[in-house]
Each structure stands twice: as structure tokens, then as C-alpha cells.
Amino acid sequence: MKIDIVQDAKDHTYTIAVKIDQFKTLRDYEVIHNLINAISLDFDLDPEISVEDLKNIVIEARKEEADxxxxxxxxxxxxxxF
Structure with a gap:
């Protein structure tokens, strides 16, 4: 799975980008979920997103033909x- 992570040191933000075709197995969703959770800890955030939420987002992205x-x-x- 290829994941692009960009850190903007000036704004202290992170952007995670994953191509839709990279989501193939449950493990792929779990990896992204864990990555979001780990980075969120830098900001004391609770992402309140589950693996099922990610699956639904990817389903919607595919319907919209997003990349x-x-x-x-x-x-x-x-x-x-997306």
C-alpha cells in the first residue's frame, strides 16, 4: 500500500493521501485508521473514526469516481x- 504523508512544519499540519485503488483488504483500512489515530495524538485529538467509517468513505469516493x-x-x- 502506498501512502503519501506531508508535514507542513509552518502550519504544523499533516496531510495523508491514499489513492482509492490502494484500498484492497481490511488490513489496508486498518493501517490508515491507525495512522490517523497516531498522528492525531500529536494534537490531543480523538478522531472518532472507525474502520467501518473509512470503508464507507471509500465506497462514496468510488461512487463519485474520486482518485x-x-x-x-x-x-x-x-x-x-475525496
């Missing part, structure tokens, strides 16, 4: 888009 799912994590919170 990737992005997750922005920073002091203001967590934002997941």
Missing part, C-alpha cells in the same frame, strides 16, 4: 475528503 482520499490533521481538527 484519492485525503485526511488533513492539525490543531483545528481532522478533515477527510
Amino acid at each position: 484519492e482520499v485525503t485526511c488533513d490533521i492539525g490543531p483545528e481538527g481532522i478533515d477527510i475528503e
Whole structure:
């Protein structure tokens, strides 16, 4: 699984980007879930997102023919888009 992670040191934010076609197995969803949780700890955030939530986001992204799912994590919170 290929995951792009960008840290903006100036704004102290992280962006995680994963191509939709990278989500193939349950393990792929678990890896992203754990990564979001780990980075969220830097900001004392509780992401309140489950593996099932990620599956639903990817299903919606596929319906919309999106190329990737992005997750922005920073002091203001967590934002997941596709």
C-alpha cells in the first residue's frame, strides 16, 4: 500500500493521501485508521473514526469516481475528503 504523508512544519499540519485503488483488504483500512489515530495524538485529538467509517468513505469516493482520499490533521481538527 502506498501512502503519501506531508508535514507542513509552518502550519504544523499533516496531510495523508491514499489513492482509492490502494484500498484492497481490511488490513489496508486498518493501517490508515491507525495512522490517523497516531498522528492525531500529536494534537490531543480523538478522531472518532472507525474502520467501518473509512470503508464507507471509500465506497462514496468510488461512487463519485474520486482518485484519492485525503485526511488533513492539525490543531483545528481532522478533515477527510475525496
